[in-house]
Amino acid sequence: MRDAIFYQIFPDRFARSLSVPKSNHLDEWGSPPTYNGYQGGDLAGVAERLDYLRDLGVNAVYFTPVFQSASNHRYHTHDYEKVDPMLGGDAALRRLIDCAHARGMRVVLDGVFNHASRGFFQFHDILENGSDSAYLDWFNVSQFPLNAYHPDQPPNYQAWWNLPALPKFNIKCDAVREFLLSVAVRWIEFGIDGWRLDVANEIDDDGFWRAFRQRVRQANPDAYIVGEVWTDSEHWLQGDMWDAVMNYQFTRACVAYFIGDRVEKSELERTSLHPVGPKGAEAFAKSIQRLHGLYAPEVTAVMLNLLGSHDTARFVSLARGDFSALRLASLFQMTYPGAPSIYYGDEIGMQGGHDPANRGAFPWHKTDSWDVDLLRYFQRLTSLRTSRKALRRGSFRVLHAAGDVFAHARKLGDDVVVVIFNAGTSTQRLDLPVHDQAADGVELTDPWSHQGAQIDAGMIRGLELAPRSGTVLATRLNS
């Protein structure tokens, strides 16, 4: 995954294929998203759009859940052993994986292993049979009958956030462990390339996660295991449990610096990113350097670096529609160590606040709404990352951090990429020290404008940084 660029897809909202029979009771594609309504995206639709993703420059797709679920986000798993029929069922996933692999793209699925849903078979058995159920030890029940559908009472069983819809698995039960491990292996054997693990820190059982890693890696030694944790995650990233986490610490730093005081506070407060205060370049550098030192290099190299997800307002909406914030942050994301992840639609300028607004339908039906300049910009960024091994495998160093201006460098052998951000609203002039990156006389050029700058006495002198802009200067590629 050191070379991965992810694209995160919310399957109900990315693309619909005519090949998948659909219900008559769907919301219209592109209508304002609701908490419970389906718009009918499917995996065959994704397979049909893989060329778009290839052209965007991504080489890995991370899907929010795809298994049979009575919720449009599919986090309420009804059956872990079936792709949802509305998504096209197992056959559609088969085709998607095959088409993706044929293009060198990897597919990562979302595993919701902390809790099931009220409709999940073994929980349903307790709901139906009470203390006569054969599956009593699968969940922690305090009383019978279960009050799973009582509008006024808290659930009389352990549930995620005390939500009756989401009964928490009893991970101490051998049958539960074996079931979840078998699910993990089943889909790896089916052909997926890794698991994103929903609220993974809430399964407080290192033995389970070690067994998980062992079984998954046995089935596919290259499988990627990325946990959802919103805070520091050293505990799980020692090499015996997961490979990486969803890097929301990275997101926080980007919000603080690239959005700064432009942030839409009401939206920020509704995310688990909150609190995030605005930060200047120095504080940003501190956050990033801390984060960069937090994990072993092989972990940092595969962290899932994201600017947003189905669980946050879209980055540009957090920035009250300021696309410069998204451009700057994306440039940072694509030039920083780790696996960048683009939340579907960010690249064409989709906006949307807190769930459900951040889960709009991708406007294939309304291409005139696309921000084509932004899309080209994203394509340039992914192309830069893909063509520059230093951006994927090189060292990372902060070169400058003061006021509004931050600069860092990536270096692998003679290949050097320097990136400079001016997050402020006025033009800045800068002399940038690069003596530990390249020798005097080396020319660094902007890969797009081809404007060059010569290193002189360890410095690039006289850089002029337009307001809210990023600059890339790189050694010439040996081609």
Add this chain to the structure above:
Amino acid sequence: MRDAIFYQIFPDRFARSLSVPKSNHLDEWGSPPTYNGYQGGDLAGVAERLDYLRDLGVNAVYFTPVFQSASNHRYHTHDYEKVDPMLGGDAALRRLIDCAHARGMRVVLDGVFNHASRGFFQFHDILENGSDSAYLDWFNVSQFPLNAYHPDQPPNYQAWWNLPALPKFNIKCDAVREFLLSVAVRWIEFGIDGWRLDVANEIDDDGFWRAFRQRVRQANPDAYIVGEVWTDSEHWLQGDMWDAVMNYQFTRACVAYFIGDRVEKSELERTSLHPVGPKGAEAFAKSIQRLHGLYAPEVTAVMLNLLGSHDTARFVSLARGDFSALRLASLFQMTYPGAPSIYYGDEIGMQGGHDPANRGAFPWHKTDSWDVDLLRYFQRLTSLRTSRKALRRGSFRVLHAAGDVFAHARKLGDDVVVVIFNAGTSTQRLDLPVHDQAADGVELTDPWSHQGAQIDAGMIRGLELAPRSGTVLATRLNS
């Protein structure tokens, strides 16, 4: 199915295999059955007992439902596309079918297509999403939210017997029809030999049943389709829908004559057989002749003739433990046209009244409780039927019916089997007219005692019939 002898198995209670991992929360095998408790029988257990069934002389097994269900009887289908994990899952059914077919035995499954369960995915989606569900048209809902788990209110959706646990499918919905038909075909393609259709008359849609027959027969031209209907069923047995029905009219006649006034009324009243008054031989003959004339011969030849099922008290328990009633009725069943069906355990003398008592665990663990004489008797009956083509394919004729004594004959070419019943409690003497069955001078012998009787002037004279006994007299087999 003209040569079939069925054995009906209630999978939770027939046999447990050590090869299937089991929950810690099962009732003990052989403990008094309860409405909700599981005893943990499985299909691997059945596969391991197929030699017992072969030795018993059966060549077809009809299973009450095996699909994933949160009920020990599995009529509350949670997933039509999965064999219940407690039964060993799809793999166990695979093995069972393969082992059965290797012994020339057929496997018929129970399809519950009239209604689903509360946990069934598309119903659960309505439960979770209300009017935003994508599956609104799968069921008939009068109000949101569904009150599926409200203890005091009748369901606000159409349900079988108004039971909230059993939402009735909207068979008018194309997606529902296609789903149910695809399920029917899926398992036929998997290898089953037919479908028993639960409460089939309640799916009031001939077009559906015609399509069902067409799709199932396309997948397997020999597949057997037998509906559950407790009354006259001409409507569905014209050749375009089903092949046969569960012949509870046959059961009623047998209860009336062979049990007669011995019947345990409180048990009878709890069955859907009720009312059944006691009948002498003449009235029995009338019932049977009416029944025999009700359907086309090719239908009569494959009717599922049963003395009891999971839905009735066991026959011997209806008879207050009078095993002579079971022996007489079984002799009639095994010598009458149609496919006899033995309810598991009847052959070793298991007793049990109304559900759940009639669903006891087969006592493999307590063989000293078996009525071995009865078992031998059943083996003799199946052997008689199997060795005598006249009993399977021959004509049927009532020879005598008066007082307590009833006699019938089956004839195919020169092969004749005469069966005489004395349902009374005193010895009877009888001269039996058989002139239309065999010529004078032909010797008929009891196939077990080998005692003979010569036909003289069209009669068998001086038959002495012990109380509550049956007599078989047959032409010598050309061997």
